[in-house]
Amino acid sequence: MTANPTALPSDHPSVKSGKVGVLLINLGTPDGTDYTSMRRYLREFLTDRRVIEWSRWKWYPILFGIVLNTRPQKVGKAYETIWNKDKNESYLRTYTRNQSDLMAERLHDLPNVRVDWAMRYGQPSIGDRIQALKDEGCERIVLFPLYPQYAAATTATVNDKAFEKLAKMRWQPAIRTVPQYHDDDTYIEALANSVNRHLSTLDWKPEKILASFHGIPMSYFKLGDPYYCFCQKTGRLLREKLGLSEEQFMVTFQSRFGPEEWLQPYTDKTVEELAKNGTKRIAVLNPGFVSDCLETLEEIAEQAAESFHHNGGEKFTHIPCLNDSEDGMKVLEKVVRRELLGWV
Ligand SMILES: C=CC1=C(C)c2cc3[nH]c(cc4nc(cc5[nH]c(cc1n2)c(C)c5CCC(=O)O)C(CCC(=O)O)=C4C)c(C)c3C=C
Ligand SMILES: [Fe+2]
Ligand SMILES: [Fe+2]
Numbered sequence: 642m643t644a645n646p647t648a649l650p651s652d653h654p655s656v657k658s659g660k661v662g663v664l665l666i667n668l669g670t671p672d673g674t675d676y677t678s679m680r681r682y683l684r685e686f687l688t689d690r691r692v693i694e695w696s697r698w699k700w701y702p703i704l705f706g707i708v709l710n711t712r713p714q715k716v717g718k719a720y721e722t723i724w725n726k727d728k729n730e731s732y733l734r735t736y737t738r739n740q741s742d743l744m745a746e747r748l749h750d751l752p753n754v755r756v757d758w759a760m761r762y763g764q765p766s767i768g769d770r771i772q773a774l775k776d777e778g779c780e781r782i783v784l785f786p787l788y789p790q791y792a793a794a795t796t797a798t799v800n801d802k803a804f805e806k807l808a809k810m811r812w813q814p815a816i817r818t819v820p821q822y823h824d825d826d827t828y829i830e831a832l833a834n835s836v837n838r839h840l841s842t843l844d845w846k847p848e849k850i851l852a853s854f855h856g857i858p859m860s861y862f863k864l865g866d867p868y869y870c871f872c873q874k875t876g877r878l879l880r881e882k883l884g885l886s887e888e889q890f891m892v893t894f895q896s897r898f899g900p901e902e903w904l905q906p907y908t909d910k911t912v913e914e915l916a917k918n919g920t921k922r923i924a925v926l927n928p929g930f931v932s933d934c935l936e937t938l939e940e941i942a943e944q945a946a947e948s949f950h951h952n953g954g955e956k957f958t959h960i961p962c963l964n965d966s967e968d969g970m971k972v973l974e975k976v977v978r979r980e981l982l983g984w985v
Contacts, residue, residue, distance in 0.1 A: 657778030661984050662755050662814070663748075663977055664770055665741050666799050667787045667932060669762030670731040674720040679713035685762045691798035693899075694861065716935075723938040734760070736932035737787070739965035740973060747974045751985050755779055761786075761799050768806035774814070781815045783980045785973075787931040789828060790871035791821040792857055819980050823871040824878055827975045831968035832875075832928050833882040839960045840924065847924040847958070849889060849915060852876045853945075854929040855936060856894035856903040869904055875928050895927075895945075896936050912945045916952035923949065926960035931969070933962045 671682035687693055687708065693700055725735050741758035748754050755777055759770040774782055786799035800818050807813045822828055836850065854872040862869045876892035883890065895908035908925075915923060925945060927937045942959035949957045963969025 657776070658780055660753050660755055660774075660778040660780065661751075661981065662757065662771075662774035662777075662779035662782040663744065663785060663981070664767070664774065664782060664803075665737060665744065665756070665758045665785050665787055665973070666767060666803075667733060667737045667758075667760060668795065668934075669760040670734045670934075671717075671720065671763060673729075674717045674724060676713050676717060679717040679720070680709055682763050683712055683716065684709055689762075689794075689798055691801065692794050694858075719939045720935060722943065723935060731934065732938065733932050733934040736962075736964045740787075740932070740970065743965055743970050744973060744977065747970060748977070751981070754981070754985060761795075761802055767799065767802045771803060771806050771814070772810075775810070775812075779814055781817070781984050783817045783819065783977065783984075785819040785977060785980070787973075788929070789821060789825075789931070790823045790854070790868055790875060790929050792868035793861065793866050794857055796821070817980055817984075819976060821871055822972070822976050823875045825972065825975070828972045829875070829878045829882050831963055831966075831972050832879050832926070834968050835963060835966070836879075836883060836924070836926060836960055839958070843956075843958060845922055845956050847922045847956070848920050849891060849923045850883070850885065851891050851893050851908065851911065851923060851925045852879060852928050853893045853895045853908040853925050853941060854904075854927070855896050856907070858899075859902040859904060862904060872904075872929060879928060895940060908941070909945065909948065912949050912954075913952050916949045916954035919953070921954060922956040923954065924958045924960055927962055930962045931973075932964050937962060 669682065669686065671678045687704055720731065723732065725732050728735055737758050741756050745756040748756065755774055757770050757774055759765050759767045761767065771782065784800065784803050786796040788795045803816070807816065840846065857866060857868055873892060880890040891911065893906050893908040893911045894904040897903045897907060912923070925941050927941065930937050937959070946957040946959065963972065
């Protein structure tokens with residue numbers, strides 16, 4: 642008898658192989674609304690050089706001396722008002738997990754594909770989930786930062802974090818990173834449907850619709866971040882799809898942080914000025930957020946609504962993000978299937 646030359650030696654470790662991973666990644670979320678959880682989360686977030694580009698010697702005294710002593714209480718209180726009490730977690734976490742579960746179901750025709758989810762800040766971490774996918778036999782992984790409009794502070798930092806993990810792996814999986822899909826027709830149609838569906842539940846019509854995107858400092862844009870242009874294009878395509886004029890539809894930027902100038906027009910100032918100038922009815926949506934979160938549920942649906950009413954406005958409505966809706970999942974599935982081409 643001759644030995645089989647292809648047989649593995651008896652002491653060879655078992656290696657799983659032949660699978661493709663899809664990792665959905667969103668921004669992150671604190672584990673709880675208490676001071677310690679909030680501080681841990683904000684510390685990880687605000688020490689990210691892609692988020693705060695100031696030099697360390699200028700930023701750290703402010704961060705550790707002031708921001709991390711005051712902001713955890715303030716933001717913790719805001720989180721409490723929008724916490725998903727059923728699951729004891731933020732909605733961003735609930736929706737991201739649901740998106741992952743639903744994506745797995747939608748890809749049932751691709752038995753070699755594994756779907757998982759992670760957060761850039763907090764848990765589950767990107768590194769842990771890449772390792773878990775690799776351990777399951779994923780030799781190729783699609784990294785999907787859940788941001789329709791690329792920005793260095795969001796998409797790039799997700800990719801950086803993933804490659805930080807890969808830098809420590811002896812046997813790396815092959816990687817694809819998903820680019821922006823700000824002008825994808827399925828995405829624009831899903832947004833338009835969500836606007837029309839939501840407005841059809843009201844007994845009034847808005848005089849103006851605001852598409853409010855998270856801002857970035859103006860200096861980042863001037864240094865070459867394309868985010869502003871992607872937001873403007875999404876806004877224009879959505880306005881055209883809805884058949885609205887430039888008077889009826891506006892792109893604005895929210896969530897300013899720190900003393901610098903950010904992208905304009907600012908959402909909070911616009912809402913206030915519209916109300917003061919006699920606009921009585923507005924609707925606001927957040928096309929840049931794949932899931933509702935603090936920035937949409939608290940800053941817009943609560944704070945902006947209050948400001949509008951306080952300044953003389955009468956009707957305000959917040960149009961929910963696509964979240965784990967059928968239309969929202971259609972968008973994510975389309976992007977994932979495109980990025981899997983040639984791999985499955
Ligand atoms: C300089 C600071 C920040 C930049 C730049 C920034 C860009 C940016 N952020 C999002 C999406 C989200 N941000 C969220 C919360 C949040 N953002 C910042 C600061 C910057 N973001 C802070 C400090 C916080 C925490 C809350 C607070 O302290 O005000 C969230 C919500 C997370 C949640 O758990 O609900 C999202 C989502 C984008 C898309 C973006 C640039 C394009
Ligand atoms: Fe942010
Ligand atoms: Fe531009």
